[in-house]
Amino acid sequence: MHPVARIASRTVVLPADNVDTDQIIPARFLTGTRTDGLGASLFADWRRDRAGALRPEFPLNRPEAEGARILVAGANFGCGSSREHAPWALADHGFAAVVSPSIADIFKGNAVRNGLVPVEIEPSAHRQLVSRPGAEIVIDVEAGTVSLPDGGSARFELPPFARRCLLTGRGPLDFLLEQEPAILRYEQGKDDAAEAP
């Protein structure tokens, strides 16, 4: 996980609501044992037809999407399965942030732990971004702001710990490992006879 403080990029807009993780990466691509190389399967059944040819009309396939690092998505993005392959595929494709009016719970956490910034903004700001595909915008992780095409900006919230993870590139595992003495104390305090798994 690399630190991420500021993302300046064009946007790709995929306005559908309730895009589930089966669309982000279909289950038949989950048979591997690695976290890399999944970008080729990102939105596989939307990007390609049954014969495997790219669908030119799909937003990610348009020439202006080349190199874009910000995905503007609809509400409840990433709902469904807990597969972390979804943020792995988005990051492997080159995305650094997802901007949406609302992002599903499990996906949001998985995104942060992979340095993919989940940006939840109010609907009016979101509508502006949806109406301007390819706009150049800047996401400031520290300040919690997104610049908008009309010159304004929108705020987004992140829990302080999630923000620190993104800014430092240091995930929760290190923090948890440092808690070992407290975890051990808690464990010893449990009624082991009754609580044994």
Added chain:
Amino acid sequence: MTPEQPRTLFDKIWDAHEAVPAGPDHPAVIYVDTHLIHEVTSPQAFALLRKRGLRVRRPDRTWATVDHSIPTRFVEGRPAFLNRATRNQVQTLERNCEEHGVPLFRMGDPGQGIVHVIGPELGLTQPGRTIVCGDSHTSTHGAFGAWAFGIGTTEVAQVLATQCLLQERPRTLGIEISGRLGAGVSAKDLILGVIRRFGVAAGRGHVIEYRGGAVRALDMEARMTLCNMSIEAGARAGLIAPDETTFAYLEGREHVPSGDAFAGLVARWRRLPTDEGAAFDRLLSFDAGSLEPMVTWGTNPGMSCGISEAVPAPADAEERAALDYMGIEAGRPLLGRPADVVFIGSCTNARISDLRAAARVLAGRRTNPATQLLVVPGSAKVRRQAEAEGLDEVFRSAGAEWRAPGCSMCIAMNGDRLSPKELAVSTSNRNFEGRQGPGGRTVLASPVTAAASALAGAVADPRPFLQD
């Protein structure tokens, strides 16, 4: 929070599992009592442990099974793996479990099965526990009054290494369900009705507690079906307070102590239900009495209607796209829509009561020859029980394929899948585009509706088949 203050079931479990309370710059460290793992979302977690030189901290609190990508068919006595990759995933889990001393239920083991079927079966799922698994349907275990939720693979690694997770405290959503389910209407129809009414994002940021007379009246397996699809309402977890039904289910199970120890546990479990006057962040209510058997017509679990109801006119572009994908016309019921496949299985509806219900419809009848019926028990134990009761014979005589336990066509990773434009009436939990095979179309329904549809060769109302 002072002890006298009334608390919800969820509050009590949270409070008992804060190994480290939240601080100004970090969320709470929550202790995990039981960690379930499977072959698809664990290999990268073990790889991370290896890279960091870490061990599984509590192999005695960790249980592994194979379910997602395994075959449910055998050819010449050998499991018919889809390809080398799926076989490799299973072998990787075997090696990881061996290296770290984690108990594993392999294919063919008497305890093997879908992770959310075997946890309760073995008595690993108990009231008041925290249970996690790299699978969003971990919410199933909430039926026992456990806080159970799906996690990502990086979190699987965290739990393997520390037995803990960092958690922002979710809000609580009480859903009060009144009324009585009608004949032929099941917990599956109930949860589909709830999701239709409140939406697929209603539970986002919340833990649901299902409450009320209609919930109390459900047996444990029906409660599991209800909690299973909490994630389809957007909530990571859905809970039901433990009661006599829960205790009776658990007594005598392999990992549940007996005698005085059991009595002691029950005494503690009785203190778990939400206190009188405890506040939920949000409350909703639902009348179960008004439901008829439900079927989905679209591409998310909120797009459903009653079996005799006309498919509603699309309200927006998303619904228009869904109808288009499904090849379904609004304005008339789904009844009679030909079904290429009927799938009875999954962590939602592949327990013994589900199979009994389906068998009741199928007994002495034959499926429509144009429809393939696949019955996939949720676990080896369910399979044995069904065979002891002769249900396998009922299924086979009706024309069904009786398979080995696994997730099978719910997630379509193992080769059990639809061809493009084929339609399945399925007892699983997700009707997303391509979920059961690229281009495949899924109608979610209960086991009796699925069974009736296999007989009719088309989406059918189960109720005429249930009259004695």
